[in-house]
Amino acid sequence: MRDVGADLGGSGSGGNADSEAAARRRKLTLQLRKARRSLSEPDAIPTHSTAMVRLFAEINRSATPMLGIIALGVCATALAFIDAGPLTTWITLISCAIAIGYSLPIAFLDSSDKERTAGAWRRKFVFSTALSGSAWAYLIVTLLEKHDPNAQAFAIIVMLLVSTVMSLLAAAIPAAFVAGMLPMIVGVILLYAPRLHGAALPIAALAIGVVGYFLIVARRLHATASQNISFQAEKDSLIAELEQAKLNSDEARRRAESANLAKSRFLATMSHELRTPLNAILGFSEVMKGELFGPHSLPAYKEYSTDIHASGQHLLMLINEILDLSRVEAGRYELKEEPVSLTAVVEECLRLLWLRIERRHLVITEAMEPGLPRIWADERAVRQVTLNLLSNAIKFTPQGGAITVKVGWTRKGGQYLAIADTGPGIPPEEIPIVLSSFGRGTLAQKNAEEGTGLGLPIVKGLVELHGGEFRLNSTVRVGTEVIVIFPPERVMDTLPALTSESTAEAPERRRRRMRRRQRAHAA
Structure with missing residues (x-):
């Protein structure tokens, strides 16, 4: 609810802002009319003979x-x-x-x-x-x-x-x-x-x-x-x-500012008016699903409450992603920068998603260069980028497929995160679509789970806020590779690299654990 307060706080001084905006609109309108009158006068631009x-x-x-x-x-x-x-x-x-x-x-x-x-x-x-x-x-x-x-x-x-x-x-x-x-x-x-x-x-x-x-x-x-x-x-x-174009540009900028203000107010209202009752729906549906006050008289009620809870979770995720994307596009997403280990964040995200990986029997291949120094970044944003990309790879990779995760140095001295899968791939003409808001490819609509189409635009916006670069390479029926590149100026050479035992040995332990579970499942 802290984000809701921040959103609503931005519109608290609406009275002064409205009066100033109205004064600017009147001034621009008068200038536009004056310029049009001067251009329409016969002597504004005389003929050659005159x-x-x-x-x-x-x-x-x-x-x-x-x-x-x-x-x-x-x-x-x-x-x-x-x-x-x-x-x-x-x-x-x-x-x-x-x-x-x-x-x-x-x-x-x-x-x-x-x-x-x-x-x-x-x-x-x-x-x-x-x-x-x-x-x-x-x-x-x-x-x-x-x-x-x-x-x-x-x-x-x-x-x-x-x-x-x-x-x-x-x-x-x-x-x-x-x-x-x-x-x-x-x-x-x-x-x-x-x-x-x-x-x-x-x-x-x-x-x-x-x-x-x-x-x-x-x-x-x-x-x-x-x-x-x-x-x-x-x-x-x-x-x-040029004067006419300038006045038109000022008018367009004024309208864009008004639209942006209206958009911010709408998102703040939506955040408050939708998320507050939605949290209550999620809470009560979870109580009903877990039968905390006793079993249901009809088994169908439990299924209905489970569906309500799942739909509410999906709607809450959609609202949160819309808010995140709007903040990124409006330049209101504030980075809380601190030293972050890219390797540690990737390892943590893999641990969070490991159950989904095991359910789909996916093979994870990790190639992380040891001794990487920390980068100066927003840890929450880096984690969100990694989770979105890994979730997409897991969602689009078929049962028994493979996912490769790489973390290392770039040629220019930066650091990169690359995630490749063996999913259906994306046709070249659909790449701009999937990078746009609410855009989803045709193969994704047929083969993948339900999604919002906001994950990649959010990832791209967060990476660009860090001054980085986002690349998407895909071949139909071969797979997709996404690459996130952090620039060299983000790398902190002065701080010691994160070389804990958990970071160095976690991949091997996970692979052994996954092999044991696969043998137990086969038995």
Whole structure:
């Protein structure tokens, strides 16, 4: 009943746990709804074209102060080459172009429905860039009309400067770059077309070559920007999916924790509500079976009480195994580790099961290496593992069969327990089934005694709690071998080995006793 108290004690502070769990559930639900709303918004992950228009707007908005400084520098230099009237006209044009080029990006970035209106804003940006290019074309043509070589050289410099700036600012929208450079090309062609001779031809060729070169540069910059936008969109999509997966994982973990808590409470309740009356049933049925208060009036009553007692024992074993397996799976099985002699535990388990071995006339072969040191383990768990494996071997081995028990060293310095029988064996495809909870093989269902199907999962869980390894090798109609391996770090070399007379001579004494009983039975 100590385990029952422990199980019930774990749910004593259920009020605080329930309130904290409810608060966590509400928080996770709000986060999940918020993430779903953000992912369902149109601008959550913009399309490629909208992202390019947005990039154009952000670049031009941040570059407007630089354009103003360039315009002031060009204006101050142009005073030396052109008159005040044309210069005033250019200042008016460039001021309007800069103002429009600055206000449009701000208006776009402040708009709410960028995805649907991206095409219209794209056309507006192309128009504003064409207006800016027209203003610069007016100044360049005015400078080229002068017969002063310095003015013409300054015009070429201005064209280079404007082409460089536009290739950087309009890379996101190639049509805007073409619209900005087209007025300069048209102006130069109209200016030099009537007189393509002398110094005019190289100047016109240089101007057109500059525009062509920066057109190539703008296309490459556009390709780079487009690739970056694609990578950014892919990254945003992956982040959104990761956030969604994280929220789903948190929700699944919360549900698993709730299910685990419900499972623990159910097992604690089952342990108390079932085992308590079951112990009374077992006690009274044992009294009736033993006829402690007098013989039964009908012999059938004794048989019925025997059946009741056997069924109760089976049910109690099933409940205990379910509780053990649930503790192992939930990580609540606490190992009470101490120095344990694996050889001594195996010998003790053989003594406990010797009557069953003799009833089935089984031949036991022991191969235990002498002088094995103790291992640091939970003695109760090691005994449970050994009893389960030996019970399975006895149960599945036919009358007159053989069981081999080995205890020794592993190659890596650990210790192992191997139990082999000559039973019906397990088909390879059924091994995962018998290692699962309540799993039983087809041959076992036909030939063996009634079982719960929990023994091997419990054994595997207990061995893994010790950091060990559990192996199951079987061949149909040849037999089964199970191997339990304890790791080298569990071996305690500092403690003396258990070499008592009982451990060294018990196997030989048992074999002599078994031969005497077999001769007496034959006689």
